[in-house]
Amino acid sequence: MILTAVAIAAAVGWKPAALKQANPVVHSQDISKITRLPADKERLEYLLLAEPLSQFPRYVFKYKGAAEIHVVKVPSTSHANLEREVLLKNAIPYAIAQDEYLDANKAVLQDADNRNGLLPEVGAFLGRNAIGIALLVLMIIGIKKGLPGMNSGASLIKPANLKGSMDDLIGMEDIKQEVAHLEEMIRNRDLYKSHNIDKPFNVMLTGPAGTGKTKLAGYLAKKLDVPLIQASGSGLESGFVGGGSKALQAIYKKACAQGNCIIFLDEAQSLFMPRGRSDRKYDDDTANTLLSLLDGVKSEEGSGVIWVVASNFDDATSQMDEAMLRRFAVKINFRLPNKSERRKLLQVFLSKKDSGCVAWANVNLDYVADITANLSPALLETVVDRASMIAIQENQPITTDVLFRAFERASIGLTDRATTAEKDKQRERVALHELGHFFMQIDPYLRQGLTLAEVKEKSHLLKISTESVSKIGALGYVLSSGEDVSLQTLEEMEQDIMQLYGGVAAEELFYGARGISVGSQNDIQKVTAKLDLMVNRLSMYSRSKLDYTQLKGEGSRDEALKQVEGKADELYTRTLEAIKGYKDLISMLKGTLLERYVLSKDEVFELLEGMIGVEQKAA
Structure with a gap:
């Protein structure tokens, strides 16, 4: 039952004029006094809500037999929860104060704050929450003026201060042609307007890190003689709700004030991820803000603004938001140099x-x-x-x-000989392991009947070492040169796996199946990833070309696991059989490798030439 304030006052004999003398009023902002009411429900004499619709409602209550009347001031945001979760949920009766009561008791709810000790409580509250209040003040200032990080660290660079030119992009002729086309589009905007193309300005640069995307934005700004505003996509993540959107708006306004200007967002891949992927709604807010700003060329205010964003990923290698991709009429894909x-x-x-x-x-x-x-x-x-x-x-x-x-x-990274110098047994195992990798690398060429000179020409070996490498946590390594990115065949991928298996196979050959060490952990991880790609994603061993990782259900996962295990067993068996044919050569090379710690490619093949010559004479 909801009682009126006047009814409760009459029931308890509350006389406003004599209230201060009869009953001391205790003011506070301690919400826990309200949350404790259900436990003290039987002691409660009355409860009154004053100004429930104001910014700071008051809870006025008195316990039976107590002299004090408590007045608890709470924020309006807390009041709704307190009323629902504490009062109504626990059936605690209360009344809503009416206007006549508020008029008669202004001194109790307002002026009495200072006379009845609220200031000391406020002081104590401020003392307890000084850090939180300071952060709140900083946040308010940041919202108005921008905190470090909330402005994304954007800097305006005039064309005269931009260094370098397009000639600094060595090679990359295909990239330069794309940029020349883009420059022509920007300089001849009216011509493109005649074809109803009014948005050649949103440019997306993708490709591996370190290929020149950041430099290209500066070169373009210098060539067009326009200022450049550079910001980082990660810099938009200020940690404040709405911080990224505010930072983008600030950058855009700064660019509009320049007239013609390039806004370059570096490392912006997070903004291209599909929206709604997580509970972090402010990420989506930032992306939504960017979407609207990318359409700014439709207005006169942003007609001279060119958006250039860079990402290490593209829509071919990762899932991206379709709405965002549509905003970019020009996409330039960088590649590694040949x-x-x-x-x-x-x-x-x-x-x-x-x-x-x-x-x-x-x-x-x-x-x-x-x-x-x-x-x-x-x-x-x-x-x-x-x-x-x-x-x-x-x-x-x-x-x-x-x-x-x-x-x-x-x-x-750094190599260290001293770490393994006194560990003869471990060095012997490492030497056998690394030689196993090497022989499985050259095994396909030897099986083709090529001479050692021809094998050496084709081999990517640079050196074999039994020195430790702290960077990868290894006690030895085979250093090989890479190959320019190419389309690998099934046979080539299987050979890569057998090369990775070469180390553990050599250990089993010399120490038995129970003598294999943990040194093959990294090799096995790589094998697992490669077989997962071959079997589950590329379906290389099935007539049905499917990406099994997209199929749901326990049965499909079990079947995929069986296929991976089957191919792993087959390829390891082939590796073990192949490595047996090189056991004598591995034994002979092992001694020299242990003695010298490191063998270069020239030294390895020189030693092999001599060993094979001796074997041929003995035969």
């Missing part, structure tokens, strides 16, 4: 060094370009910089050997 382009890049990077820093007569750029397959321009520059560091430390110019060691350092 061998000739790597050679040119190495030539340019080395040419920037002072005279005498590079021993050009002792630098084989073709060889270095060959071993650095699948490296981006940025990583190639890192290799050259690392070579400079080695050359400075050793007080010598850069040579092919220095570049090779720099590539090795950049690829696998």
Whole structure:
């Protein structure tokens, strides 16, 4: 039953004029006093709600036999939950104060705050919540002015301050043609308007990291003689709800104020993920804001704004939001440089060094370009910089050997001989393991009847080492040059798996099935991933070409697992049989490898030539 305030006041003999003298009023903002009411329900004499629709409703209540009347002030956002979850849920009777009661008791609800000790309680409340209040104040300031991170760290760069040019993109002629076409579209906007094409300005750059996407945005701005506003997609994630949207709006306004301007969002892949994928609604809000701003060329305000976004992923390699993709009329896909382009890049990077820093007569750029397959321009520059560091430390110019060691350092990190120096048994196992990898690498060529010279020409081996590598947690390794990205066949993928199995197969050959060590963990992880791709995703062993990972149900998963296990067993058995034919050669090479710790490609094949010659004479 809901009682009126006047009825309750009359029932308890509450005389407003004498209230202060008869009953001291205790003011607080402690919501726990309300949540404790159900436990003290039997003691409750009355409960009154004053100003329930205001910003700060008051709960006025008194316990039987107590002198104090409690007035608890709560935020309106908390009031609805308290009323529903505490009062109604526990059937606690209360009354709603009417206007005549509020008029008669203003002193109790307002002016009495200072006279009855509310200020000390407020002081205590502020003391308890100082950090939270400070953060709240900072957030309010951030919403109005922008906190560090809420403005995405966007910086405006004038054309005169932009460095480099399109010529700095070594090779990449296909990319340059796309950019030239884009430039022509922007400069001749009226011509494209005549074909009812009014939006050539949203540009999407995709491709591996370090291929020049960020530099290209600067080159384009400089060539068009327009300022560039650069921001990071990750910088939009301020941690505040609405922070990303606010940051984008601020960037857009800044660009509009410049007239003609390029907005470059780097590392923006998170904005292209399908919306609704998580509970983080503010991610979708940021993406929705970007969608609306990308259409800004329809208005005069944003007609001179060019949006360029960069992502390390594209719609061919990951799922992206269709609505976002449709906003980009121009998509430029970057790729890794081929061998000739790597050679040119190495030539340019080395040419920037002072005279005498590079021993050009002792630098084989073709060889270095060959071993650095699948490296981006940025990583190639890192290799050259690392070579400079080695050359400075050793007080010598850069040579092919220095570049090779720099590539090795950049690829696998520091090597250490001392870690394995006194571990003879472990070093022997490591040597056998790594030689197993090597022989399974050259096994297909030997089975074709090729000479050792021809095998050496085709082999990607660079060196075999029994030194430890802290970066990958290994006690030895086989370093090989990569191949430029190509379409692998089923046979080639199976050979990759057998090469990975070569190490563990060599251990089983010499130590037995129960003598296999944990050193093959990384190899087995790679085998599992590759077989999953071959069996489940590419359906290479089935006439029905399906991606089984998309099929739901326990039965389909069990069948896929059986197929993977079956092919793994078959390929490992083939590897073990193949490695048995090289047991004597592995035994002979093992001693030299343990003695020298490292064998280069030339040394390995020189030793093999001598061993095979001895075997042929003995036969």
